[in-house]
Amino acid sequence: MQKKHLSISFEEYQSIEDLSQKDKDLCAEAVKAMENSHSPYSQFKVGTAVRLKSGKIVYGSNQENVAYPSGLCAERVALFTIGANYPDDPAVSMAITAHTDQFEIKQPITSCGSCLQVMAEYEKKQKQPLEVLFYCQGGSVLKTEGIKSLLPFAFAEDRLSK
Numbered sequence: 090m091q092k093k094h095l096s097i098s099f100e101e102y103q104s105i106e107d108l109s110q111k112d113k114d115l116c117a118e119a120v121k122a123m124e125n126s127h128s129p130y131s132q133f134k135v136g137t138a139v140r141l142k143s144g145k146i147v148y149g150s151n152q153e154n155v156a157y158p159s160g161l162c163a164e165r166v167a168l169f170t171i172g173a174n175y176p177d178d179p180a181v182s183m184a185i186t187a188h189t190d191q192f193e194i195k196q197p198i199t200s201c202g203s204c205l206q207v208m209a210e211y212e213k214k215q216k217q218p219l220e221v222l223f224y225c226q227g228g229s230v231l232k233t234e235g236i237k238s239l240l241p242f243a244f245a246e247d248r249l250s251k
Contacts, residue, residue: 097238102230108222112184112232115140116224119184122148122163129153135163135187135198139171141178147171164204168211179215183208184222197223197231202240209236209243 102108105116115138122136128151135151149167153160161169164185171180187198200208200221212219218235233239 095241097233097241099231099233099238102232104228105224105230108230108232111140112182112222112230115146115182115184116186116222116230118146118148119186119222119224120188120226122150122167123186123188124150126150126163127152130155130157131189132191133187133189135185137163137167137183137185139167139180139183141171141175142181143175143178145175145178147175147180162201162204164200165207168207172211172214179217180211180219181217182220182222184224186224186226188226194225195228197225197229199223199231200239205236205240206243209240209245212236213245 105113118138119136122138123134126134126136128134130153137149139147141147147167147170149163149170151160151163152166168180185200187194208219212235221233223231236243
């Protein structure tokens with residue numbers, strides 16, 4: 090047996106004010122994206138904004154359904170919109186934020202495993218990493234370059250594409 094260790098790399102900013110203007114703007118767009126959240130069951134609104142290489146911003150918000158598995162997270166809504174409408178315009182960076190009136194969110198929320206797997210697929214498809222900002226309104230921001238730090242064992246079976 091051989092024991093191995095993994096480490097991840099990310100940046101943590103104490104506040105949105107510590108970010109570049111471009112990243113601040115993308116976080117603000119993620120807040121705007123939450124306006125279209127359909128979350129009557131969890132009352133947990135999530136918004137994401139994705140900047141494409143062209144500079145276009147694509148929005149996603151969580152879309153719930155009374156049959157829970159039928160809903161979709163904000164990240165996947167945005168990425169699938171890009172795949173369907175802007176397939177030749179790579180996603181460069183993505184900001185994700187959340188809000189609820191049920192409790193105070195004190196740290197950035199991170200993406201679920203399904204969303205991370207979809208992000209990994211988009212990185213593979215576009216042959217470039219996706220910068221991700223997890224933004225806690227009124228709090229800190231986590232920033233990572235690429236999904237490998239977040240999902241080091243992403244499912245990637247190259248034989249399926251042959």
